Amino acid sequence: MKVSDRTSGVEYVIRDIISYARKYESTGKQIIYLNIGDPVKYDFKTPDHIKAALIDAVTKDQNYYAESEGLPELRKAIVEKESQKGFPLADSDVLVTNGVSEGLDMTLASIVDPGTEVLMPGPYYPPYASYVKFYGGKPIEFKLYEDGRPDVEDVSSKINSKSRAICIISPNNPTGEVFDRKGLQQLIDIAIEHNLYVICDEIYDNIVFDEQFTSIGRVASDAPVILLNGFSKGYLMTGWRCGYICLNSDSRKLDGLRENVPKLARVRISSNLPVQIAAIQALRGPQDHIIEMVQKLRKRRDYVVKRLNSINGISCKLPRGAFYVFPKIELEHRWNDDREFVLDLLNSTGVLAVQGSGFGREFGAGHFRIVYLPPENVLEEAMDKLEIFISKSSK
Ligand SMILES: Cc1ncc(COP(=O)(O)O)c(C=O)c1O
Incomplete structure (x- = not known):
C-alpha cells in the first residue's frame, strides 16, 4: 500500500539507532546507553x-x-x-x-x-x-x-x-x-x-x-x-x-x-x-531538586569532558548547559563517517552514542553525542571502553 511521501524525510537518529542496539543485546551482551536524554532513567527521580x-x-x-x-x-x-x-x-x-x-x-x-x-x-x-x-x-x-x-x-x-x-x-x-x-x-x-x-x-x-x-x-x-x-x-x-x-x-x-x-x-x-x-x-512547589541536579550534573560533565579530551583523536568543548557533550572525532582512514564510528563503537564495546550527522549534516558530521546523565562509575566504565577502543583503532 502507498505510504505518504511526506513521511520519508522524518528521522530521529537518537531513537533510530536503537534497532542496532537491540541486535547487539540479542547476543546476550550488555549495553551502556548514552543515547537518550532522559534523566529519569538514571538516578534523577521525579520529586x-x-x-x-x-x-x-x-x-x-x-x-x-x-x-x-x-x-x-x-x-x-x-x-x-x-x-x-x-x-x-x-x-x-x-x-x-x-x-x-x-x-x-x-x-x-x-x-x-x-x-x-x-x-x-x-x-x-x-x-x-x-x-x-x-x-x-x-x-x-x-x-x-x-x-x-x-x-x-x-x-x-x-x-x-x-x-x-x-x-x-x-x-x-x-x-x-x-x-x-x-x-x-x-x-x-x-x-x-x-x-x-x-x-x-x-x-x-x-x-x-x-x-x-x-x-x-x-x-x-x-x-x-x-x-x-x-x-x-x-x-x-x-x-x-x-x-x-x-x-x-x-x-x-x-x-x-x-x-x-x-x-x-x-x-x-x-x-x-x-x-x-x-x-x-x-x-x-519546592525547587530544591534543581540545585541538586545541576550540582550532580556539573561533576559528571567535568569528569566526562576531562576524560574525552585526554583521548588522542577526540576533542570536546565544555558544555554550559543541558546534559550532552558533542565531541569531534578524527575519523582519518579508520571510519568513513560518524555513523560508521558509532556502530563500530557499539559493536566493539557496547557503548551506545549517537552519530553527529543526525543533528545536521553541515555542522554535525564528524562528531558524536553522548549524555552524561549516568552515575560516575558507569561513565568511568564507558570512558575506559572508549579509550581502549580508540587506541586499538589507531594501530
Ligand atoms: C531541545 C529539545 N526540545 C524538545 C525536546 C522534547 O521535549 P518533550 O519531552 O517536552 O517533548 C527535547 C528532548 O530531548 C530537546 O532536547
Whole structure:
C-alpha cells in the first residue's frame, strides 16, 4: 500500500539507532546507553511532591478531558514562570501541549508552507528538521562560533524570500551551548528586519552551569517570538509528556497564530489532565531538586569532558548547559563517517552514542553525542571502553 511521501524525510537518529542496539543485546551482551536524554532513567527521580499531586488528582477522579488550551491554573503558573524570565505574556497566550515535541509540531504546522525555509542552529535537535520537512519546508543550518554565539553574517547570507522562521535552542541539544544576550538580540534584530518568526526552545532553562541564563524574553520586545518550554527535563517528568507554547503578548504579528494554533489544540482535544495538575505543583512547589541536579550534573560533565579530551583523536568543548557533550572525532582512514564510528563503537564495546550527522549534516558530521546523565562509575566504565577502543583503532 502507498505510504505518504511526506513521511520519508522524518528521522530521529537518537531513537533510530536503537534497532542496532537491540541486535547487539540479542547476543546476550550488555549495553551502556548514552543515547537518550532522559534523566529519569538514571538516578534523577521525579520529586515526591509532584508525584503526590499526580496520584491525588487521579484518586480524586480528575480523569476527564481538560480545556484544549490547557488548565487555566496551569496557564497562570506558566505566565508567572515565564514573566519572571522576562517574557511578555498573558494567560490567553499560553497553550499547554503533550510535551515540547507536540508544541513544536503545532508551531511548525502553523507556519511552514511547502517550499518555505526555516533556519536553525547547526547542529540542532533532530525533530526541528524532521517537522519542517514533514510540512514540505526546508531546514537551513546556520553557523555558531566556538563560544556558541551565532555567526550573524552566515545567518544573513542564508535568508531569502522563502525564509519563514529562525529557531533558537538554548541551552542547545546536542552541544550544550547557551546563547548569550548579544547573540539572542542579534537574531531578534535579523528576524525583525526580514519579517521572520522566532521559535525559541528553552526546555533546559534551569540546567545551566556556569552563569546566569538569559531568556529570549529579555530581548524579545514586540518581535514575533514563540517560546517553547516544558516539564520533561528540569522537573523530571519525561514520561508524563507535558509542555507549552507561549506567544509574545506584545507582538501583533502573532495574531494569526493566536487564532490558528488553538484550532490544532482543539482537534487533538486536550493534554493529560492529572499531569497538568501535577505540573502546577512542579512550578509552585519546592525547587530544591534543581540545585541538586545541576550540582550532580556539573561533576559528571567535568569528569566526562576531562576524560574525552585526554583521548588522542577526540576533542570536546565544555558544555554550559543541558546534559550532552558533542565531541569531534578524527575519523582519518579508520571510519568513513560518524555513523560508521558509532556502530563500530557499539559493536566493539557496547557503548551506545549517537552519530553527529543526525543533528545536521553541515555542522554535525564528524562528531558524536553522548549524555552524561549516568552515575560516575558507569561513565568511568564507558570512558575506559572508549579509550581502549580508540587506541586499538589507531594501530
Ligand atoms: C531541545 C529539545 N526540545 C524538545 C525536546 C522534547 O521535549 P518533550 O519531552 O517536552 O517533548 C527535547 C528532548 O530531548 C530537546 O532536547
